[in-house]
Amino acid sequence: MHQTILILGGDERQAHLAALLRGRGLLVLRPALPCEDAVLAETVCRCRGVLLPYPVSRDGVFVSGAPDRAFRLDAVLTALTNGQWVVGGGFSPAQCAALDRAGVRWLDCTHSEMFLSANAALTAQGALRLLLCSTDDDLCAAQYLITGFGRVARAVAKLLCAIGCSVTVAARDPQQRTQAALLGCKAIDVAGLDASAFSVIINTVPHRLFSSDAAQRFRPDARYLELASPPFGTDKNDVACAYLNGAALPGRFTPKAAARAWLPLIDAALNGGEGLSTPPSVTPSPAPFAALGAP
DSSP: OTTEEEEOSOOHHHHHHHHHHHHTTOEEEOOOSOOOHHHHHHHHHTSSEEEOOSSSBSSSSBBTTOGGGOOBHHHHHHHOOTTOEEEESOOOHHHHHHHHHTTOEEEEGGGOHHHHHHHHHHHHHHHHHHHHHTOSSOGGGSEEEEEOOSHHHHHHHHHHHHTTOEEEEEESOHHHHHHHHHHTOEEEESTTOOOTTOSEEEEOOSSOOSOHHHHHTSOTTOEEEEOSOTTOSSOGGGOSSEEEEOTTHHHHHOHHHHHHTTHHHHHHHHTTOTTOOOOTTOOOOSHHHHTTOOO
């Protein structure tokens, strides 16, 4: 059990991560076929720790990214016992509490600023690649609208501004609008937003900002890039222009780098991970992971 890690679900990121961990002399199990709950539980019990994807589940039932809905998430988590660890992204408060009661050390990647920053940077690179492949014109000829100004939006805005694009950021928070302006963007309030004048709309807000009527008023020659999680910025069926699916961009375009972003978290788990279990309502300082190096 002591040197065995079980990797479940995910995408090409997890395949590269498995290779990296095997290169360190660890035994890595990565089953590709559906498992009965009893078989899955037995496999979990034989491992030192379990690596789940981000998010751990998209439907609340099965581990995300697994083929044919192969692994039930509750079968994995309930099989973990005292002394084991689990790393993933997006555990619910109830799941974290159950793991604590079982004496299982856990780490949620969404609580690591270092991981989230690396993921945002790779997402921005993937977004730029999608935009490049979706036009036969100069990227700088477009008028860009970015909704929201969190990590991903900032990373995308920095790349676009760096190559000379005209970028407008729509954000509700005045401080975020100030940050966007300092970056060189035009900053506007998201309230009363009219996106019909923009040739590229990039949404990073997991909220229905654009009604059906608003989405149908997008320019016919525009491109709408969805980078948010559900419920998304609008219904893709209402978008009256090219719709670009920005889901899981690090796994699609930069899986090797995305795999490396997980390594500090795995190192923390393997090394005992003092402070590993953190209440999901609290965002910890990245300090406990800083010594492990940037991903």
